[in-house]
Structure formats: C-alpha cells, structure tokens
Amino acid sequence: MVKIILNIIRLPLIYSTVIFNVLKQKKFLKDHINPILNEAKANKDGSLTSKDFHKINHYYGLGVPAILGEAFCKLRGKPMSERERWVNTSQGVTTGLFDDFFDELKLPKDLIVEMIEQPESINPKSSNEKLSLDFYLITLQKSSYPELIKKHSKLVKKAQIESTEQETQTISSARIKEITRSKGGNSVLFYRVAFDHLLTSSEEKALFQLGALMQLENDIFDIFKDLKKGISTLPTSLSKASELRDYYHEEMNRMIDLSYKMDYPKKQIKRFLDHVIFVINIGFTCLDQFQKLENSEGKFNSPLFNRKQLICDMGKPSNIIKSICYQIKNQY
Numbered sequence: 001m002v003k004i005i006l007n008i009i010r011l012p013l014i015y016s017t018v019i020f021n022v023l024k025q026k027k028f029l030k031d032h033i034n035p036i037l038n039e040a041k042a043n044k045d046g047s048l049t050s051k052d053f054h055k056i057n058h059y060y061g062l063g064v065p066a067i068l069g070e071a072f073c074k075l076r077g078k079p080m081s082e083r084e085r086w087v088n089t090s091q092g093v094t095t096g097l098f099d100d101f102f103d104e105l106k107l108p109k110d111l112i113v114e115m116i117e118q119p120e121s122i123n124p125k126s127s128n129e130k131l132s133l134d135f136y137l138i139t140l141q142k143s144s145y146p147e148l149i150k151k152h153s154k155l156v157k158k159a160q161i162e163s164t165e166q167e168t169q170t171i172s173s174a175r176i177k178e179i180t181r182s183k184g185g186n187s188v189l190f191y192r193v194a195f196d197h198l199l200t201s202s203e204e205k206a207l208f209q210l211g212a213l214m215q216l217e218n219d220i221f222d223i224f225k226d227l228k229k230g231i232s233t234l235p236t237s238l239s240k241a242s243e244l245r246d247y248y249h250e251e252m253n254r255m256i257d258l259s260y261k262m263d264y265p266k267k268q269i270k271r272f273l274d275h276v277i278f279v280i281n282i283g284f285t286c287l288d289q290f291q292k293l294e295n296s297e298g299k300f301n302s303p304l305f306n307r308k309q310l311i312c313d314m315g316k317p318s319n320i321i322k323s324i325c326y327q328i329k330n331q332y
Contacts, residue, residue, distance in 0.1 A: 001195035002135075003073035003207050004328055004331075005330045007225070007327065007328045007329075007331070008086055008237055008328055010114060010266065010274065010329060011323075011324070011328065014274045014275070014278060014327075016142050017274075017275075018067070018278065021066045021067070021070045022066045024066070025062055025066035025085075026062065026066075026091070027063050028085060028089065029056075029057055029061055029062065029089070031214070032086070032089075033056070033057075033061060033089060033093065034057075036054060036131075036134070036135075037056065037057075037131075040062055040127055040130070040131045041053070043127060044129075045126055045127050045232060047126035047127050047128035047129070048127045048128050048131065051158060052096060052097060052128070053167040055096035056092070056093050056096055056097075056100055059096065059156075060093060060095045060096040061089055061092045061093050061096075061180065062092075062094035063092070064088060064089070064091060064095070065080070065085055065088040065089050065092060067275065067276075067279060068087070068088075068191050068192075068276075069084070069088040069194070069195075071272050071275035071276050072191075072192055072195055072272075073195070074268060074271040074272045074274070075203075075262070075264055075268055075269065075271070075272040076195070076197045076264070076268070077265070078197075079262075079266045080195075081196070082283055083142050084194060084195050084196065084308055086138065086142045087138075087139050087142045087143045087149075088191060088194040088195070090136070090138040090139040090142070091139050091149075091190065091191055091194055092133045092134040092191075093131075093135040094132055094136045095137065095187070096126060097131060097132040098112070098132055098157070099160075112157055113154070113157065114137075114148060115129075115132070115133065115136070116153045116154055116157060117154070119133050119136050119137055119140070120137065120187065131138055136153075139194075139326065141249040141316035143193075143194065144196050145198075147195055148193040149193055149194070152186065152189050152190040152193050153190060155186040155189070155190070156183075156186045156187050156190050157187050158182075158186075159182040159183040159187075160183065162179050162182065162183075163183055164192075165179065166179060166231050166232045166233065167229075167230060167231055167232075168232070169230070170234060171232050172257070173234070173237060176232060176233060176237065177234065180212065180216055180219065180233070180234065181208075181211075181212035181214050181215070182270075183215050184212045184213070184216070184218075185207075185209065185210075185211035185215075186208075186211065187213045187215070188207050188208065188210055188211030188213050188214065189207055189211065192207055197228065200262070200263050200264045202258075202261050202263050203262045203263065203264075205250065205258050205261075206255065206258035206259045206261065206262050207332070209251070209254055209255040209258050209275060210255050210259075212251065213248075213251045213252060213255050213280060214279070214280070216234065216247075216248060216251060216283075217248075217279075217280060217282070218289075219233040219235050219236075220235050220244070220248070220283055220286050220287065221232060221283075221286055221311075221312060222236040223302060223310050224307050224310040224311050225297025227302060227303060234247070235290075235300055235302070238299070238300060238302070239299060239300060240294065240299070240300055241287065241290035241291045241293070241294040241300045242291065243292070244287065245284075245287045245290075245291065246285060248284070249285060250275075252280055252330075255280075256273065256277075256332045259272065271331075273332050277327070277330065277332055278323075278327050281326035281327050282314060282321050282323045282326075284322075284323070284330075285312060285314070285319050285322045285323045285326065286312035287321065288316045289309075289312050291309075293305055295304060
C-alpha cells in the first residue's frame with residue numbers, strides 16, 4: 001500500500017518530465033532535422049513516402065531520444081548534450097529508413113552491410129538511400145565511438161535479416177522468442193552507444209532485456225498488421241491471452257531485477273525505471289483487450305478477430321486511464 005501511495009505521488013513528476021522531454025525533442029526536430037527533411041522532400045523520386053516522414057517526426061526521431069535517450073541520461077545522472085542529441089536523433093532517423101531497405105525496397109543484404117561498414121563509399125541510387133546515408137554519416141561523425149556505432153548497427157541488421165524467418169508459418173515458438181529478443185535487445189544497445197559514458201557489462205544485460213521487452217510490446221500492438229502480412233510473432237501465434245500476459249509480466253520483472261544490478265546508484269536506477277516502465281505499462285492495456293476477446297469467445301484465435309477488435313487505440317481516454325492505473329499498481 002505504501003508503494004502504491006508513493007507511485008501516486010511520483011506520477012505527476014514522471015509524466016510532466018516525459019512531456020517536457022518530448023517537447024524539447026520536437027523543437028530539436030523542427031530546428032535541425034526538418035530543414036534536411038524538407039530538402040529531401042523537394043528532391044524525392046518516389047522512394048520516400050509520407051509514412052517515412054511520419055515515422056521520423058512522430059516515432060523514431062522523436063521517441064528514441066525523448067524516451068530512451070533521456071532514460072539513459074537519468075541513469076548516468078547527467079543531461080544529454082547537444083552532440084549526443086544529434087547522434088541519438090540521427091540513429092532514430094536511420095532506423096525507420098533502413099527498415100524500408102528490408103520491408104519495401106528489398107535491397108541486397110550485401111549492399112546493406114556495405115552501407116553500414118563503408119557508408120562514405122556508397123553512391124546512393126534513390127532519395128531514401130541518400131537520406132539514410134546522410135543521417136548515418138552524421139551519426140558516425142558526431143559520435144565519440146563511431147566504431148561502436150558500426151558494431152551495434154551490424155548486430156541490429158543481422159537481427160533484422162534473421163527476422164525474415166518469421167515470414168514462414170513453420171517457425172517454432174522458441175525461435176520466435178529468440179529473434180524477438182535479439183531484434184529488440186540489439187536495437188536498444190545500438191541507441192545506447194550514442195552516449196559518451198561507456199556501457200558496462202551489467203548495464204548491457206539490463207538494456208538488452210529492456211529491448212527484448214519493448215520488441216514484444218511492439219509485436220503486441222502490431223498484431224493485426226503482422227497477421228495481414230503473414231508474419232509470425234508471439235502474439236499472432238498465441239492461443240491463450242493469459243499466457244502471453246504472464247510471459248510479458250515475467251519479462252518485465254526480469255528487466256527490473258537486472259536494472260537494480262547495474263553499476264549505478266539506486267536513486268539513478270529508479271529514475272531510469274520511471275522513464276521506461278510507463279512505456280511498458282501501456283502493453284498491459286492492450287493485453288487487457290486481448291483477454292476480453294478470449295473471455296467472450298472462449299479462446300484467443302487472432303485470425304478470427306477484425307481490425308477494430310485487435311488494434312488497441314491508446315488515444316481513447318479509457319485506455320489512457322488504464323495505463324495510468326498500471327503505472328500506479330506495478331511496483332518497481
């Protein structure tokens with residue numbers, strides 16, 4: 001009961017800090033990133049779409065620095081520098097664009113690897129390639145550890161290549177879990193090396209687990225899209241919503257346990273968790289929706305449900321309230 005009361009007291013500070021960080025990052029995008037994007041829009045050849053620019057301004061380019069980046073800074077107890085913001089934002093921009101190389105443009109794997117290892121030697125053949133390389137070069141040029149950026153970028157792309165196995169319906173649940181963990185864990189570590197303080201082994205374990213959990217949450221929210229594309233994920237292949245909920249909760253507790261083993265003061269770890277747990281708690285709201293579907297039908301058979309039933313609208317006031325309740329109830 002005492003912890004719940006403390007969570008209620010901390011809640012306004014957590015949410016106001018997140019809102020402040022989002023507004024700060026929006027201003028950075030407007031002042032520094034949008035001029036580059038506007039130039040790319042003017043010269044586009046059809047390889048860049050409105051969806052690409054939306055992902056940059058409302059997802060990767062915004063959320064990566066404003067949520068994850070700021071959480072890393074809370075952990076170390078030092079604010080994000082302007083240079084670190086450039087690196088972390090550029091990483092976010094390239095993430096969405098590089099995804100297109102796999103999902104839309106179907107570029108050869110060897111070419112993608114060459115882009116990562118020797119970006120300066122590539123002659124881009126499309127607006128998408130040029131914009132991706134421009135921001136990747138900014139990432140490397142402004143980073144204190146460009147070779148670490150390359151190393152972790154290769155690990156992310158390796159995981160993305162492995163994730164093409166999920167396009168087959170015969171993939172095992174164990175392999176799906178393995179790919180999910182690798183894709184999410186390596187992505188978070190890639191974003192972490194944007195910062196000047198070096199990664200410790202205990203921190204690497206905790207952040208890899210955080211990434212694995214965030215990838216699982218992403219798959220939970222993307223269940224309808226993945227079903228349409230024929231992609232096998234843990235949510236698309238589940239038969240009982242309660243089992244997925246239990247697994248999600250176990251993975252969250254594992255991340256919390258590993259976080260408290262990091263080589264940082266407990267006070268800073270707590271602030272770090274404040275910034276990431278509120279994102280994780282949103283997943284429980286979607287899982288509640290799945291549970292209701294299972295209860296009404298007697299089982300959870302995702303292909304039988306329609307778009308409205310499977311997509312969890314976090315803009316709805318009721319869902320916002322539910323996620324706040326989880327923030328209060330879940331103890332860490």
